[in-house]
Amino acid sequence: MLDYVKQVILVLSGKGGVGKSTVSTQLALTLKERGYKVGLLDIDLCGPSVPYILNLENQNVHQGPDGWIPVYLDKEQRLGVMSIGFLLNSRNDAVVWRGPKKTSMIKQFLEDVCWQELDFLIIDTPPGTSDEHITVMENLRQVPHCGAILVTTPQEVAIEDVRKEVTFCRKTGIRIIGIIENMSGYECPNCSECTNIFSSGGGKSLADISKIPFMGSVPIDPRVGKLAGQGLAAVKELPDSTTSRIFTEIVNQLTDPTTSD
Numbered sequence: 001m002l003d004y005v006k007q008v009i010l011v012l013s014g015k016g017g018v019g020k021s022t023v024s025t026q027l028a029l030t031l032k033e034r035g036y037k038v039g040l041l042d043i044d045l046c047g048p049s050v051p052y053i054l055n056l057e058n059q060n061v062h063q064g065p066d067g068w069i070p071v072y073l074d075k076e077q078r079l080g081v082m083s084i085g086f087l088l089n090s091r092n093d094a095v096v097w098r099g100p101k102k103t104s105m106i107k108q109f110l111e112d113v114c115w116q117e118l119d120f121l122i123i124d125t126p127p128g129t130s131d132e133h134i135t136v137m138e139n140l141r142q143v144p145h146c147g148a149i150l151v152t153t154p155q156e157v158a159i160e161d162v163r164k165e166v167t168f169c170r171k172t173g174i175r176i177i178g179i180i181e182n183m184s185g186y187e188c189p190n191c192s193e194c195t196n197i198f199s200s201g202g203g204k205s206l207a208d209i210s211k212i213p214f215m216g217s218v219p220i221d222p223r224v225g226k227l228a229g230q231g232l233a234a235v236k237e238l239p240d241s242t243t244s245r246i247f248t249e250i251v252n253q254l255t256d257p258t259t260s261d
């Protein structure tokens with residue numbers, strides 16, 4: 001399964017609203033800007049926000065002879081996207097499915113999308129550890145070059161939840177690539193001064209304690225919030241921002257052969 005994908009990255013968070021979809025999309029956009037072929041699979045069945053963030057909300061996926069054809073962000077087809085959101089009439093439609101139906105939809109997402117050859121497949125998951133995660137983990141355990149990035153915010157309560165994610169990954173045998181701390185201070189768009197609104201450094205200390213690589217701290221930047229809905233990469237639109245620098249560093253870590261399995 002997924003043998004045409006060089007690297008699969010699951011993006012996980014213990015809590016909702018920590019910016020997991022923002023991190024997944026900026027990661028995908030940064031990799032695309034660097035010339036990689038990328039797939040972004042949104043399996044947040046209850047709150048699929050990737051089509052909105054990438055400004056692809058009114059697009060439809062089509063069934064080809066070999067499965068679903070993803071929606072492409074660019075005409076060069078460097079970033080393909082698949083989301084349950086493409087199958088709903090509106091973003092506000094709730095998917096109220098029981099476990100078995102969710103499980104079979106996720107299996108279809110993993111098996112029946114014609115991605116073509118990909119350098120990276122990024123999988124945006126729902127928050128927490130639910131049926132969806134168990135299905136994904138069971139299906140991906142055998143896939144070489146599969147790992148998870150954990151996203152958290154600096155507050156203690158979010159860190160506690162990410163600790164549970166670490167245990168979950170270790171129990172299910174998924175390699176943890178690293179932790180990203182999002183909303184780590186507020187970067188003023190005028191003078192670039194960064195103010196710690198919450199406590200800071202929680203993600204880094206959890207990474208140190210758990211012996212997991214710490215990949216970077218992304219500040220709250222209102223300009224990044226505004227990129228959501230437009231499908232624009234911070235590395236291209238805000239090249240001088242801290243966010244751009246951090247995503248560049250994160251992608252360097254992912255593409256450096258000495259840091260991968």
Ligand SMILES: Nc1ncnc2c1ncn2[C@@H]1O[C@H](COP(=O)(O)OP(=O)(O)OP(=O)(O)O)[C@@H](O)[C@H]1O
Binds near residue numbers: 222
């Ligand atoms: N670094 C940031 N700077 C500014 N705004 C941000 C940042 N990260 C996320 N946001 C904003 O916070 C909100 C929540 O982000 P996002 O949807 O990515 O979170 P999530 O963890 O995926 O949520 P969910 O639990 O619903 O899946 C969005 O409005 C997003 O634009």
Ligand code: SF4
Binds near residue numbers: 188
């Ligand atoms: S951080 Fe700098 S630019 Fe932003 S409000 Fe304060 S002084 Fe003004």
